[in-house]
Amino acid sequence: MQDNTSDRPPDSSSAPLGDTQSGTPSNESVDQFVQLFAKHQRRVHAYIGAVLPSRNDADDVMQETSIALWRKWSSFDQSREFLPWACGVAHIEVLRHRRKYATQRVYFNENLMQDIAEEVLAQSEIAELRSEALVACLRRLNEADRQLVEQRYGGGVTALKAAEQLGRPPSTVYKALARIRRGLLDCVRRRISPELRG
Amino acid sequence: MNKPKDSADRTFQPAADRELVRLVNACCDDHATDGDIRRLEERLSNDPEALAWYVEQIGVHTSLDWSVTAQDAALAASVLNLETPFSQRSRPRGRERRYGREAIGYALLAVCASLVGIALTGWALQQRSAPSEAQLAARVPTAKITHPTDGARWVVLCSNSRPDGMRTDVFPNETVHLTSGQMRIDFEQGAEVTLTGPAVLQVLAPDRAVAVRGKLTAVVSEEAIGFAIDTPRAHVVDLGTRFGVEVDDLGQTDVVVFEGEVDIAYGPIEQRSNDWSRRVMRMGEAVRVDDLGAAQRIVSIPSERFAAAAPSDAPLVEPVIADIRDNIRGDQSWNYYEVVRAGLREDALAYVDRESHEWNGFDERGLPAYLLGADYVKMFNNDKVQSDYELSVTVARPALLFVLFDDRVPPPEWLVRDFTDTGDDVGMDRGRFRNLGGTMNESFASGVGPGVSIEDRLSVWVRRVEKPSSVLLGATQTPHNRLNMYGIAAVPLLD
Numbered sequence: 005m006q007d008n009t010s011d012r013p014p015d016s017s018s019a020p021l022g023d024t025q026s027g028t029p030s031n032e033s034v035d036q037f038v039q040l041f042a043k044h045q046r047r048v049h050a051y052i053g054a055v056l057p058s059r060n061d062a063d064d065v066m067q068e069t070s071i072a073l074w075r076k077w078s079s080f081d082q083s084r085e086f087l088p089w090a091c092g093v094a095h096i097e098v099l100r101h102r103r104k105y106a107t108q109r110v111y112f113n114e115n116l117m118q119d120i121a122e123e124v125l126a127q128s129e130i131a132e133l134r135s136e137a138l139v140a141c142l143r144r145l146n147e148a149d150r151q152l153v154e155q156r157y158g159g160g161v162t163a164l165k166a167a168e169q170l171g172r173p174p175s176t177v178y179k180a181l182a183r184i185r186r187g188l189l190d191c192v193r194r195r196i197s198p199e200l201r202g
Numbered sequence: 203m204n205k206p207k208d209s210a211d212r213t214f215q216p217a218a219d220r221e222l223v224r225l226v227n228a229c230c231d232d233h234a235t236d237g238d239i240r241r242l243e244e245r246l247s248n249d250p251e252a253l254a255w256y257v258e259q260i261g262v263h264t265s266l267d268w269s270v271t272a273q274d275a276a277l278a279a280s281v282l283n284l285e286t287p288f289s290q291r292s293r294p295r296g297r298e299r300r301y302g303r304e305a306i307g308y309a310l311l312a313v314c315a316s317l318v319g320i321a322l323t324g325w326a327l328q329q330r331s332a333p334s335e336a337q338l339a340a341r342v343p344t345a346k347i348t349h350p351t352d353g354a355r356w357v358v359l360c361s362n363s364r365p366d367g368m369r370t371d372v373f374p375n376e377t378v379h380l381t382s383g384q385m386r387i388d389f390e391q392g393a394e395v396t397l398t399g400p401a402v403l404q405v406l407a408p409d410r411a412v413a414v415r416g417k418l419t420a421v422v423s424e425e426a427i428g429f430a431i432d433t434p435r436a437h438v439v440d441l442g443t444r445f446g447v448e449v450d451d452l453g454q455t456d457v458v459v460f461e462g463e464v465d466i467a468y469g470p471i472e473q474r475s476n477d478w479s480r481r482v483m484r485m486g487e488a489v490r491v492d493d494l495g496a497a498q499r500i501v502s503i504p505s506e507r508f509a510a511a512a513p514s515d516a517p518l519v520e521p522v523i524a525d526i527r528d529n530i531r532g533d534q535s536w537n538y539y540e541v542v543r544a545g546l547r548e549d550a551l552a553y554v555d556r557e558s559h560e561w562n563g564f565d566e567r568g569l570p571a572y573l574l575g576a577d578y579v580k581m582f583n584n585d586k587v588q589s590d591y592e593l594s595v596t597v598a599r600p601a602l603l604f605v606l607f608d609d610r611v612p613p614p615e616w617l618v619r620d621f622t623d624t625g626d627d628v629g630m631d632r633g634r635f636r637n638l639g640g641t642m643n644e645s646f647a648s649g650v651g652p653g654v655s656i657e658d659r660l661s662v663w664v665r666r667v668e669k670p671s672s673v674l675l676g677a678t679q680t681p682h683n684r685l686n687m688y689g690i691a692a693v694p695l696l697d
Contacts, residue, residue: 046265053264054257057229057239062264079471081432084412085361088377088404092414092434096452110236112243114451118400119247122381123257126357131261138265157266163231174233182227189262 141191343371354383392426446508458488470495486554488538524598540580558633563652578691591677606689614679621663629656
């Protein structure tokens with residue numbers, strides 16, 4: 005099990021990184037990056053989403069983080085773990101974004117961002133269990149709620165836009181989504197608690 | 203903050219906290235006002251249970267939202283004519299995207315998306331586990347966590363990034379997250395690293411670690427010479443010494459050498475470390491490598507900044523000496539002044555470039571009582587020969603500012619003009635020291651306490667500084683290279 009969870013690229017000591025300056029990275033380099041990024045991108049996204057509650061901000065920073073990771077990939081020390089490095093890059097992008105728009109928007113202060121980051125880290129211990137539980141809980145939604153979730157999240161639109169598309173008052177959609185999210189969290193907690201206690 | 207509890211142990215009932223529920227949902231659905239964000243910030247800052255619930259609830263939201271990234275990847279992929287499972291269901295988000303400029307990054311995202319099949323219906327799961335107790339027992343730890351202070355809280359992350367609690371054995375490629383307090387990490391090869399929270403340190407090997415964030419002081423014995431610390435902007439190899447490293451959130455790295463020497467390589471993160479600039483740093487030198495990888499001199503360092511540099515029993519007091527600036531060192535020099543907070547006492551080290559020169563009472567009566575516990579500056583003794591030397595001392599509050607001046611030479615004009623001789627004296631116990639040429643001078647023994655092994659007498663001069671301000675001091679104004687550079691101390695001016 006441990007062998008399968010190593011973050012190091014296979015044969016990283018001999019694999020050339022390729023010429024990223026010229027925009028023609030080697031296949032090996034691309035493969036290594038793709039594998040590691042694929043494995044960890046959801047966690048990076050979760051981290052950004054927690055410190056930047058605005059969806060547009062989080063999306064922008066996830067974009068910038070993806071770009072930054074690729075740009076810096078050639079200098080990544082492959083004897084190190086990928087996820088801490090990726091989260092470190094994400095954190096820098098969060099701070100850059102916050103500094104850039106600080107006069108236009110309100111953000112959490114840096115202390116709270118740090119606290120949130122630590123909490124995300126602490127909870128990541130059971131992140132996989134949560135994800136598995138969430139899939140099961142989504143399957144238990146009734147048809148109306150499932151449609152609303154699909155409209156809102158699967159459609160990649162805001163709750164306001166989803167309300168327009170469904171022809172329902174925004175306040176009604178907000179309340180329904182809040183209820184569904186809370187119900188999903190309760191469901192996830194119930195499903196993972198026995199395993200945590202075991 | 204406190205270490206978060208497992209979800210199963212939490213008793214927080216969000217349903218009973220309507221305000222918090224409303225605020226979090228307003229964020230999830232993009233209708234939170236600035237006031238809502240501020241209020242949420244206030245609520246989360248003061249309530250660890252609420253913070254934990256927030257992260258859980260936002261986690262559900264971001265998991266549901268995750269398909270969006272896959273869509274972006276699909277859009278980018280379509281630009282590049284790459285096939286992905288999402289190409290048939292991509293939907294524009296109505297926000298400008300920069301596909302052209304960074305197409306390769308998105309192409310990779312697209313490939314990633316196709317690899318894991320992420321979307322609402324496809325959470326690719328990979329069960330990870332921490333090593334069992336039996337597995338841990340079979341391995342020899344690379345480092346051990348020792349001397350945690352009261353309130354020290356940390357978590358050790360396994361090499362697969364999974365947290366494994368507050369254990370004390372650390373194995374290769376594991377990471378220590380210290381959220382609060384202080385601890386020491388004793389490496390197998392002999393280096394002792396004191397971490398001050400919040401800090402993150404990855405242990406790579408018995409002789410190597412990565413300072414990801416935060417502050418550390420390393421004490422390296424002779425058998426551990428070669429111990430290396432990596433940071434995002436610098437690579438520090440110890441040559442038998444005591445040094446400090448601090449890394450901020452942007453990767454900016456400060457390196458301070460308290461004793462001995464280190465090799466440092468530094469440069470921009472985009473550049474391969476083999477191409478970085480290199481230099482040997484010696485005792486009394488400090489450098490800041492900024493977030494672009496450029497080196498800048500750190501002019502002064504408060505003693506309390508690094509754990510192992512401060513007197514262990516120094517009281518926590520407001521600073522009197524706030525800053526030090528000189529006119530003789532540009533960016534090529536990395537020498538720093540150490541401002542020792544409330545640290546003047548018998549046998550206090552006098553200079554940053556002398557290993558054993560100590561302040562003492564000239565005779566058995568000891569140091570003048572008003573100097574005990576004063577802030578003082580560890581100067582460069584070699585500056586005694588700088589004829590155009592100027593030093594600006596900034597005091598943070600009304601103070602008595604003292605200059606301790608060598609009696610073997612006449613007081614310079616600036617000293618006589620601006621200060622008054624108190625009539626009191628202090629002594630200098632030289633001990634062994636390194637000559638300008640680098641050889642060790644063993645001519646003088648070290649003593650302990652007042653009046654013991656005193657080689658030189660220095661007069662105490664004083665000036666009242668009525669309000670926070672800067673005071674300009676000058677050179678010793680003598681070609682005599684066997685005197686001592688003057689000392690500086692300050693105490694609060696009481697009403």
